[in-house]
Amino acid sequence: MAVIPVDIAGRPYEVQVGSGLLPRLAELAGPRLRKRRVPIVTDAHVHKACGAAVEASLAAAGHEAAWRILPPGEATKSWEQLAATVDWLLAEEVERGDHIIALGGGVIGDLTGFAAAILKRGCNFIQVPTTLLAQVDSSVGGKTAINTPAGKNLVGAFHQPALVLADLDALGTLPQRELLAGYAEVVKYGLLGDAPFFDWCVINGAAMLAGDAALREYAVAHSVAAKAAIVKADERETLGLRALLNLGHTFGHALEAQTGFSNRLLHGEGVALGMVLAARFSARRGLIAAADAERIAAHFTDVGMASEIATLGLNCDGQALVAHMLHDKKMDAGTLPFVLLRQIGEAFLAKDVDLGEVATFLDAELSGRR
Numbered sequence: 001m002a003v004i005p006v007d008i009a010g011r012p013y014e015v016q017v018g019s020g021l022l023p024r025l026a027e028l029a030g031p032r033l034r035k036r037r038v039p040i041v042t043d044a045h046v047h048k049a050c051g052a053a054v055e056a057s058l059a060a061a062g063h064e065a066a067w068r069i070l071p072p073g074e075a076t077k078s079w080e081q082l083a084a085t086v087d088w089l090l091a092e093e094v095e096r097g098d099h100i101i102a103l104g105g106g107v108i109g110d111l112t113g114f115a116a117a118i119l120k121r122g123c124n125f126i127q128v129p130t131t132l133l134a135q136v137d138s139s140v141g142g143k144t145a146i147n148t149p150a151g152k153n154l155v156g157a158f159h160q161p162a163l164v165l166a167d168l169d170a171l172g173t174l175p176q177r178e179l180l181a182g183y184a185e186v187v188k189y190g191l192l193g194d195a196p197f198f199d200w201c202v203i204n205g206a207a208m209l210a211g212d213a214a215l216r217e218y219a220v221a222h223s224v225a226a227k228a229a230i231v232k233a234d235e236r237e238t239l240g241l242r243a244l245l246n247l248g249h250t251f252g253h254a255l256e257a258q259t260g261f262s263n264r265l266l267h268g269e270g271v272a273l274g275m276v277l278a279a280r281f282s283a284r285r286g287l288i289a290a291a292d293a294e295r296i297a298a299h300f301t302d303v304g305m306a307s308e309i310a311t312l313g314l315n316c317d318g319q320a321l322v323a324h325m326l327h328d329k330k331m332d333a334g335t336l337p338f339v340l341l342r343q344i345g346e347a348f349l350a351k352d353v354d355l356g357e358v359a360t361f362l363d364a365e366l367s368g369r370r
């Protein structure tokens with residue numbers, strides 16, 4: 001069991017990482033659960049996998065679960081589901097001091113967190129992440145959002161949870177593809193600022209993914225600690241530090257948009273491909289050594305992830321992907337800063353990237369003729 005504090009000014013909270021947390025949810029949430037009925041937002045897969053344990057825990061503490069069970073998948077991060085969820089929370093008579101529970105992956109966490117941020121101008125919520133991605137990344141740091149037809153996470157709020165409970169046992173029912181997608185965000189922490197952790201991933205990643213409990217706890221706790229340190233230093237992404245957590249995301253979000261935010265490409269899969277692209281683009285600019293960029297690609301291939309966008313069959317050119325990037329929230333007065341790599345373990349924000357050069361680079365990557 002690991003407890004990582006997230007030291008945000010005025011609203012500190014804990015991330016608890018360990019086994020057996022779901023059956024203890026009511027006990028761990030304690031007096032935060034003020035009423036008999038506890039509002040829980042989840043999706044149908046998670047309800048099937050984790051619902052009974054949560055319900056039993058609440059019942060043992062004299063509570064009753066009020067479930068809102070949403071359709072699984074990225075399409076749920078929508079205006080329609082947000083509005084319906086807020087209306088449901090209002091019907092449940094949720095007060096500001098109550099705690100709404102987000103039980104699920106990043107989709108549920110992002111949507112529920114945003115609903116909590118706007119309900120009565122801000123209600124409490126507890127993140128109970130059940131995917132690897134949500135445990136290592138989305139449940140921590142307070143970014144909440146929905147997608148719009150214009151692009152990814154374009155409407156949202158910074159709203160920190162009151163508590164995060166990451167039960168490693170929940171990963172037992174997670175499909176392999178989802179586990180791998182989450183692993184991309186684990187590798188991200190090594191690439192952006194912690195070369196020894198990237199080496200740890202190369203040595204231990206496969207065994208961690210295969211289910212080694214101690215390695216899983218280390219990977220989640222280490223990732224959360226890395227994110228907590230960055231969020232503490234730059235909660236609102238204004239200092240150029242939190243933006244480093246966006247490594248691979250400008251490319252990745254464009255790939256997600258091009259595939260229609262569909263099951264064809266999961267967020268984490270887009271991030272893995274995006275990080276390979278960011279590394280290769282950095283090498284092209286004389287930054288990271290080309291061999292190190294290929295070491296990153298090879299690691300994703302080794303664990304069973306795609307590392308070449310040519311294999312996606314996107315049927316578009318580089319300019320089409322760049323057009324999606326123009327909606328990136330880092331866009332500033334006509335310039336799009338890119339998170340690039342000087343070396344493995346050293347990311348920085350490059351503000352002099354020409355989008356024409358990006359389009360040319362992507363044309364070559366898309367055709368597989370690098």
Ligand SMILES: NC(=O)c1ccc[n+]([C@@H]2O[C@H](COP(=O)([O-])OP(=O)(O)OC[C@H]3O[C@@H](n4cnc5c(N)ncnc54)[C@H](O)[C@@H]3O)[C@@H](O)[C@H]2O)c1
Pocket residue numbers: 043044045046049050072073074077104105106107108110130131132133134137138139140141142143144153170171172173174175178181182267268
């Ligand atoms: N807020 C942030 O800081 C942040 C960070 C990273 C990603 N995100 C967002 O997170 C989202 C991706 O999250 P995700 O990868 O967790 O996807 P997800 O929430 O769609 O979950 C993935 C799939 O796994 C299923 N699932 C979840 N837990 C399960 C379990 N324990 N057993 C069986 N099935 C389970 C879900 O039903 C879903 O089908 C994206 O929208 C991304 O933009 C946000």
Ligand SMILES: O=C(O)C(=O)C[C@@H](O)[C@H](O)[C@H](O)COP(=O)(O)O
Pocket residue numbers: 137141143152153185242243245246249329
């Ligand atoms: O917490 C952050 O900051 C991140 O950038 C984490 C990312 O993994 C995550 O996908 C985030 O939602 C992307 O943020 P966005 O601001 O580009 O939407």
Ligand SMILES: [Zn+2]
Pocket residue numbers: 137185249267271
């Ligand atoms: Zn991400």
